[in-house]
Amino acid sequence: MNVIETKLPGIGVRREIVTGSGRRVGIVSQRDGEIDLIISKASDPDACIASIPLTADEGATLGNLLGSRQLVAQLTEEHRDVPGISTRQILVERGSPFENRTLGETGMRTRSGASLVAVLRSGEVQASPSPDFVLAAGDLLVVVGTSAGLDTAADILRHG
Amino acid sequence: METSALTLIELGAILLSLGILGRLAGRIGLSPIPLYLIGGLFFGRGGIIELEGVLTFSEVASEIGVVLLLLMLGLEYTAKELVTGLRQSWLAGVVDLVLNFTPGVLVAVILGWGPVGALVMGGVTYISSSGIAAKVIGDLGRLGNRETPTILAILVFEDLAMAIYLPVLTAVLAGLSFAGGLSTVGISLLVVTLVLVIALRWGNAVSAVVDSTDREVFLLTLIGAALLVAGIASALQVSAAVGAFLLGIAISGVTAENAARVLEPLRDLFAAIFFVVFGLNTDPATIPPVLGFALLLAVVTSLTKIATGWWAGARQGIGRMGRARAGTALVARGEFSIVIAGLAVASGAVVPELAALATTYVLLMAVLGPVLARFAEPGMELIDRVVKRTPKAVPAT
Numbered sequence: 358m359n360v361i362e363t364k365l366p367g368i369g370v371r372r373e374i375v376t377g378s379g380r381r382v383g384i385v386s387q388r389d390g391e392i393d394l395i396i397s398k399a400s401d402p403d404a405c406i407a408s409i410p411l412t413a414d415e416g417a418t419l420g421n422l423l424g425s426r427q428l429v430a431q432l433t434e435e436h437r438d439v440p441g442i443s444t445r446q447i448l449v450e451r452g453s454p455f456e457n458r459t460l461g462e463t464g465m466r467t468r469s470g471a472s473l474v475a476v477l478r479s480g481e482v483q484a485s486p487s488p489d490f491v492l493a494a495g496d497l498l499v500v501v502g503t504s505a506g507l508d509t510a511a512d513i514l515r516h517g
Numbered sequence: 518m519e520t521s522a523l524t525l526i527e528l529g530a531i532l533l534s535l536g537i538l539g540r541l542a543g544r545i546g547l548s549p550i551p552l553y554l555i556g557g558l559f560f561g562r563g564g565i566i567e568l569e570g571v572l573t574f575s576e577v578a579s580e581i582g583v584v585l586l587l588l589m590l591g592l593e594y595t596a597k598e599l600v601t602g603l604r605q606s607w608l609a610g611v612v613d614l615v616l617n618f619t620p621g622v623l624v625a626v627i628l629g630w631g632p633v634g635a636l637v638m639g640g641v642t643y644i645s646s647s648g649i650a651a652k653v654i655g656d657l658g659r660l661g662n663r664e665t666p667t668i669l670a671i672l673v674f675e676d677l678a679m680a681i682y683l684p685v686l687t688a689v690l691a692g693l694s695f696a697g698g699l700s701t702v703g704i705s706l707l708v709v710t711l712v713l714v715i716a717l718r719w720g721n722a723v724s725a726v727v728d729s730t731d732r733e734v735f736l737l738t739l740i741g742a743a744l745l746v747a748g749i750a751s752a753l754q755v756s757a758a759v760g761a762f763l764l765g766i767a768i769s770g771v772t773a774e775n776a777a778r779v780l781e782p783l784r785d786l787f788a789a790i791f792f793v794v795f796g797l798n799t800d801p802a803t804i805p806p807v808l809g810f811a812l813l814l815a816v817v818t819s820l821t822k823i824a825t826g827w828w829a830g831a832r833q834g835i836g837r838m839g840r841a842r843a844g845t846a847l848v849a850r851g852e853f854s855i856v857i858a859g860l861a862v863a864s865g866a867v868v869p870e871l872a873a874l875a876t877t878y879v880l881l882m883a884v885l886g887p888v889l890a891r892f893a894e895p896g897m898e899l900i901d902r903v904v905k906r907t908p909k910a911v912p913a914t
Contacts, residue, residue, distance in 0.1 A: 366669045367651060371661060373535040385660045388774055395661025403839035408658035 371395070384416075392416045405433060414495045418448070421477035421497035428475060428482060428499060438471075444474075444499060445507045447514055451494040454517035461488030469509035471502025524574055531575075535789050544657070548649045551883045553789050554876055557796015558804075575794045577711060580757070582791030583856055585748045585784040587758040590647070590676055591765015592777045596716035599766065602673035609667070609829035610674030613847075616821040618643040624810050630868055633689055637861040640682055641875050642818045646851030647672040649883060653846055662837040667829050668846050679853065680709050680759055684832045686857065687756040690864035705755050708836035712763040736779050758856060767773045788852065795859050796876065803873035811877035815885060822847040823889075838897055846894040849886020854879050 363371045363387070373383025373395065381397035391410055398406040411419065432444040449456060455463050466472050476483040476490065477497040483490070500510050538552040594602075603610075621642030625635040650672060659665055684705035688698040715723065727742055729735040743761050752759025768776055825845030835843065860874035861867045888897075 363666050364598060364601070365660070365666060366602055367593040367675045368655075368660065368669065371666075373661070381661070381663075383661065387660075389778075399879055401836060401838050403663040403836050404842070405658060405661040408661050438678070456831070 394419070401406055414451070417479045418495045418497070420479060421495070422446075424477060424482070428477070432474060432499065432501060441503050442500050442501060443504065443507065445511070446477075447507075447511045449492050449494055449496040449497045449498065449514060453492075453494065453514055455492050455514060456494050458492060459488060460486055460490045460492060463492075463513055465500075465510050465513055468513060469502065469506045471500045471506035471510040473498055473500050475499040525568065528574065531556070531667060531793060532789075535793065539789075543646045546887070548652070548849070548851060548883050548887065549789075550646075550649075550792055550855075551880045553792035554796045554855070554880055557793040558731035558799060558801050558876070560793070560797055572797075575790055577796070578787055579794035579859070581744070582648035582784075582787035582789075583758050583859065584743055584761040584879050585780060586788050586791070586856065587762040588743045588765045588850055589777060589780060591762040591782070592768060592773045593647075594676065594766065595769050595773070596713050596720060596766050596895075599673060599677055600638055600713065600717070602670050603677060606667070606670035606674055606829070609671055609825070610678070612828055613671050613675065613822075613825045614643060614678060616825050617818055620814055620821060624814055624874075625871075628807075628810065628870070628874075630871060634867050634871055636686060636689055636872060637857060637867055638810060638874070640686065640857040641854040641878065642814060642850070643854040644675050644679065644850065644855065644857070645672060645822065645847045646846050646849045647676065647885065649849035649851050649886055650846050653887050654851070657891065659842065659846075662839065662842065664826075664830050664833070664835045664843040667833050667835065668826065668843050671825065671847060676762075679860075680762055681705065683756040683759045683762075683857075683860075684754075686860060689753055690866045691754055692860060692866065693754070701754055704753065705759065708755065709759075709763065712767055716767040716769060720767060720769035723767040727776070728772045732779065734781070735775070739776055739780065740783070752757060756860075758860075789858070792852075792855060795855050795862075795872070798862060799872045799876045800869065803870055804877055807870055807874040807899075808877060811874055811881060814874075814878050815881040818850075818882070819848050819885060819889065838894055841893045841897045842890070845886075845889040848882065850879055852884075854882075 358374055361373050361375070361383075363373075367372055369385060369387040371383060373381045379402070380399065381395070381402065383395050384423045385393040385395055385408070387393070390413075391414070394407070394409045394411055394416075396407045397404045398404045407497055429444050429446060434443045436444060460473065474485065475498075476486050476492075477499065478493065478495070498514070500507055502510065535549075535553060535556055538556055539549040542549040542552050603857070620637040621638035621640070622635040624642075625638035628634070630638070650668065654660060654662075654665055654668065659769075681702075685702055688701035693701060727735070727738050729738060743764055746760040746764045747757035748760075751757035765773075823841070823844030826842075826847045827840040830840035830843040854875060857873060858879075862869070862872045
């Protein structure tokens, strides 16, 4: 994928891609640390229909949401032959009791029977994280298990 | 009353009213610069209330304001950005210079202000306000627009042009002979090149000298270095402002970002005082005679800036709406026009009416610029509709 990088003197850097439908989608990283999500206008490709300021957290979460689809699709494909087993993405929300605590402390596998196969953080995949992996708000956990097990796992992350 | 008490009271009253004016400006989405100027007009010579107690302090403070304005401008751009910007956009920069310098020169000639007045007015009408332009682009959500790099490249070129223009202006205002003027220009060109080379090669070393993890030490080192460089530059008659600008360019990377963060509130304070002092020294009674010319310049130089942006946009393959946005974003004039006029007025080498014309002109342009930028798109749509509605002559078959 071709990422077009444009320097914006005095402001920061713009990185964008041109989608198959001809729209520009990208990020403006400002010097002061602000990130803006930009989406070009269909009627005027020079202009933007939106320029949305994102916090670092929001940006990382959005990246996870976008990046995880492929991984989830792949995992779902792998587990297709096993009846009753599915894959779900669970977000570690801000204020979750396990924010800044290790994966081992959640006791997720023992309590729900579901297993965590990967963590998505800042657009990067951490495959098979170890029990001492420290969770952070915005992490997207990819969990495999039965439907009931997945519900339990989500509940554990949210309420402890 | 003791002088110091009077000074404190007057200064406090001025800053407080500026705060109120700034709040007002923020509420209606306006740059505070025109309101600061108006504030100065009210308080100063021939104004409604005359304040004399603060003059000695505010004169020095306004000098510091200019140094900080230019230092922050230098911090905003890295040497690399300036050099690549220059390489990519020099043609647009030259078009901008020719189109927007000329109207100021012509008006000064018509008013009989001589070559010095012409040089000053050319600078006043040439330089866009990068502060207002950047704010407009951000506020209107145009950071992702394709014309934005074009606008920024022109602003970068203008700022580099200032590094050459200000020393020339300083030399001319000091009444140096032609040979003396030439040598000053030679020195400043040499220094600008040298600083760019140093900043490109050893920018980290310069940053390391001023950098400190202690905020207080960092602030004192920065301001000390800036004032020292500005003072030495001024003693060599190479313009204090340019010295500060070049120091800003030489500081790079994370140090530059931290420096900008630390200096911003101080810049705001001293720059506000600078605008007020400029207004203070302008007698409101001198405005009406030049009002017509200010209006004329406002109309002409709005059109020339729009033409510049339109042309530069077209060269980058940007559509008509984008070209209109690029042109209107450049219209605002502000801080640097006042810096130029301020230098001229302080030197006493120009007629006092120049201050009145510059004030009125910047008042108009600082308000008009953001308004035009906001209404560029509906304006273009209106023009298109009117043009389309005009019945075209159908050739008889």
